Structure formats: structure tokens, C-alpha cells
Amino acid sequence: MARILLTGGAGYIGSHTYVALRAAGYEVTILDDFSNSDPGVIDRLVRLTGDEVDLVRGSVLYPTAVQAALSRGIDGVVHFAARKAVGESVAKPLDYFETNISGLIALMQEMKAAGVMRIVFSSTATVYGEPEVFPLTEDMPLSHTSPYAFTKVTCERVLEQAARADDWAVGVLRYFNPVGAHPSALIGEDPRGVPDNLMPYIAKVAMGELSRLQVHGNDYDTPDGTCWRDYIHVMDLARAHVQSLDALMEGRGHVLNIGTGTPVSVLEMHGAYQAVVGRELPHVIGPRRPGDVPRLYADPTKAREVLGFDAEFGLEDMCRSSWDWVQAQAAGWRFNS
Template sequence: MKVLVTGGAGYIGSHTVLELLNQDIDVVVVDNLVNANVESLKRVEQLTGKPVDFVQADVRDSRALDAVFAEHSISAVIHFAGLKAVGESVAKPLDYYSANVYGSTVLAQAMAAAGVHRMIFSSSATVYGEGAQAPYVETMPRGVTSNPYGTSKAMVEQVLTDVANADPAWSVVLLRYFNPIGAHESGQIGEDPQGIPNNLMPFIAQVAVGRREQLSIFGDDYDTADGTCERDYLHVVDLAKGHVKALQATTHSGTHVYNLGTGTATSVKQMVHAFERVNNVQIPYTIAPRRAGDLAAFWANADKAATELDWRAEKDLADMVRDTWRWQQQNPNGYI
């Protein structure tokens, strides 16, 4: 089997490529490197001892995609490529709808033209919307999303669902995951955001290593245990293995939806204190105003993935912060 992984040089993508190779699944990566570094794939090759075919291209480039499908015998696509920062999406909605929605449409068209009808899509818990009650369950309808990032993911879910409904040859898996953090235990690959991090964990790690002066916690007046936002944080290696499980378990037609999360919520302050405690470092922080588009708290019910995919999160919060710190210490400036 050979799998096309879009966005495969990125954070989640590179960890998934590694897990695919560990299962002896051949991989072709397409990535425009806007939020990624090809060094991640070189390190994946070193860690696995197996080659990765890499094509630098944007998923909105239909000619480039057609060439990839013509050159390689692709059995399935795992689709990560896209923009992913909630705050940035509020400021730059057109960028998100172009990269995420239009890009996914172009990819699906290229797949159909090549006769490839299996896709695993990197979706998000944000599609449940701001009115959903945690824990989120797959039977809940998609709700009113609170930011363009979430809206773009919901739109792509609908596009792919419609495609699968129109043609029974298609098998589409929508993986709605929560907040991936951590890094590979080797410390060789991890999260390397461009510029100022938009997500909590890389910001904490950069403060710890001295790249940032202090952490800003966006709001401490939410209706949560300590007033800071609560999220379901998931180790990126567990998440990557979830994609492999989905690839191996779901081959029948139609649309299949799975939550990937731990089922436990952790607040921002709890995460900071866990990082300090496990790694014996100090993380200075200040309280800043709330950030547009943020919800107070949500977490997963991942029973369906356990039952149908034989997947469950295995790593705990201590593993997440320990592996993050190992990556950041070994790579204080990321892949540079």
C-alpha cells in the first residue's frame, strides 16, 4: 500500500508519516512548507530507516496533484494540509477558506480523476460548535462554529460527506481530534511553529527554553475550575497512531466519524503547572484579555474509536510535557 499524505512535513503529518513507515506502509508527502520544514521528513527517514517521497506543492495546485497521482500508485490519502490557528483565522478568514476548503475540493477532484476514493481527513472538535455540551459525541450534529478555522473544517466535512453520498466508491473518514501536543520520544521531531506560536504548548516550551519572555494566558474568568480554558490534550504520537488505525480499519464505503481524544479536560494553568513540575522549570506568565473565538471548555468521548478502530490514548499528561521539553531542549530553535 502507498499513501499520499498532504501536509506530511508538518507537526501531526510528520509523526503520522513515521507511524505509517513503522507499519511498512509506503508514503508520498505533498507539502507547500508554509508551516513546515522538510527537515522533519529527513529525520523521519533517519528514525525509520525508510525513504519518504516528497513533493513540494500546494494542494490547490491541481496540475501538481495530477502529476503525483500519475507517478505513484496511491491507495489512499491522509489529508492534513491546511491552516490551523483559531486566532489567526479570525483575522485572516479568506486565507483559511482558500487553503482549507478550496484546497480540499481541488484534492478531492484530483483523487476522483485518478480513481482514488479513500480519504482520511484531519478534522477538528471545533465543528461541534459553541453551543455543544461536553463531552462531545460523534452523534451530535455539527453546530454553529465560533471561528473561521472551525467553520472551514465543518465545510470540508460537508463537502466530503456529499461526495461520499453521491458515489458509493468513496470511503471517507473524518477524524475529529482535540488538542495535540507532545513530540516523538526521540526528541528528533516535534512542533515547530513559524513565528509566534498560536498554540499553548509550543509557547510554554519556548518560554522554558528562553526564546520567549513569558506566557500570556488569554482570560482567567471563564466558567471553569480555575477560570482558564479547559481542553482535551492528546499526545501527538497517540494521534498519529489513530490515523494508522483508521487507515487499517475503515475500507467500506460512506462517511465515518471518530473523535480522537483522551476524554479528560486540562486547564491552561494546570498545563503550565504540570510542565513546571515534571520538567523542573519555571514558566512565568501574565493574564491577558480573552482571545476571540475561544470556548471555555470541551473534551472528547472517544468510545467509538475504541470500539470500531481499537484505538485509545495511551500516553498521559506527564508524557506530553516531558516529550515536549525533550524536543525543545534538543532543538531550541526548531528545525533551523
């Protein structure tokens, strides 16, 4: 059975993808330096899969760590390890260029030396910049509005050029807005401090950790005046990585949007989470936030055609799994570092 290397495999999306890959029969090695994840996740993955986790602790920027991971007999790589906060990238662009761009190049150099030429790359819908036409299709021009987005656009170009020069099999998955948690409530999104993303913010309001949801503007050109986004359950996203790897094993490279194609507004998300919690969650309307675009949602047709991928979980499923997760943490399931 093929063995896959997950860089950043202890993170939010990486940990869910680990479980999905193991369920699909893949062997998996995780490479993670825990700079943005918790070591306690590893114990939870053991509980979920019933097997010990093959872990190499280190960064993609350190050749010895990557070489140690690749020495396990790796057949393909899923590359999650990256910095991902848009706001932080504006303040610390050089850190983002080093980790995201230099990290990918360093990883690919070691992969090529080891003869491992299959890679699934974790990209983002922010590579479309500020589009004016919706839904978004994969052939639209790429742009960027932040150093973070710049790194993802650059990494996609690196992969494209490398594939032209060598026999690389490359899968680029452009995520929209991953949310929710594993149905066991053993793994999920656990942001540090005040979350940048909507659902974790609402969850902290529901838990009483934050007093109210701040809605950034209600005068956009959408039905209720709040921004539209394409949310996808993290378990659907994890399954997309399995299907992407399956395609790469057959030599079928691809660049795909991974979303539902159904936009959800801020107020719709807020209402859906209230319905799951069963009580009102305070919110206040504030001014627009710089950099927000009114609409951002995918055309998922190509993912269906190329991978046979369709999202299975709806908005209620996303909210329910998130609420189960945060309640489980409050009940004593916090990570033990």
C-alpha cells in the same frame, strides 16, 4: 503493501503520522509545498525510518502536483494540507477558503479521476462551535465561530455529499489539542513567532524565549477558573490515522472524535510542565480572550468502538516529550532549510 499519500506530510501532525504509517508497514508518498513546514523535516524522517522519503513538492491546488503524487500507485489519502490558525483566518478568510475548501475539492477531483476513493480528513473540534453540553459526541450539531472552523465544517459536508453520490470511503477525524513530540526529539512542533497554542507557548517560556505565560482569565466555571481543554499526544493522534486507514481499507467509513476525554486546565498544564522542567515558569493572569469557551473535551467512546483506539500517553508524557524536543532544538538540532 498499500501506498498512502500524505498531503501536508512534512507538517507537525503529518510528519508524526508518516513515521507511524511506515512502522505499520504502509508505503508513503508526501505532497507538500512547505508553506507551513520546513524541508529539513524530510531528512529527519529519513533518519527515523532508515529509508528515503518519496516526496512530491507542490500544493493540492495545482493539479499537476497532485497528479504526479497519485501516479505513484496510491491506495488512499490522508489530507492534512490546510491553513490552521484561527486568528489569521479572521484576517484572511479568502485565503482560508481557497486553501482549505478549494484545496479539498481539487484533491478529490484528481483522486476520483485516478480511481483513488479512500480519504482520511483532518478535521477539528472547532466544528462544534460553542457547545453547552459536555463531553462532546459526534452526533452533536456542527457550527463555527471563525472562518477556519467554517472551512472544516464545509469540508466535512463536501465529503458527506460526495460519499452519498459515489463510492467514497471517508474517515473524518475531529482532533482536539495535539501536543508533544516524537520520543526521538527529531520531530515536533516548531511554530513560527509567538505560538497560538498553550504548550508551545509554555515551552518558549521554559526556554527563555518568552518572559512569562499569559493566562487568559481565571474566572471561568471550572475548578481552578481557567479553561479546560482535551490534550492528546501527537503520537496517539498519529496512531489514530493508521487505525482510520485500516478501517477504510475494509470499507468502514467513520466520523470520530480523537481525544482523551480527560480535560486539563491551563493552570494544570502549566504546573505539569513546571514539574517536568524542574523549576518555576513565570505566569500572569490576564483578562479573558475573546472567543475562548470554558470547556472543550471529547467523549472518545466511538473511536474505541469503531477503531479500537485509546490514547496511551498521559499529561506528563506530553510535557516530557515537548521539553525534550525544544531542548534538542536549542542544542543544535534546528532544521536546516
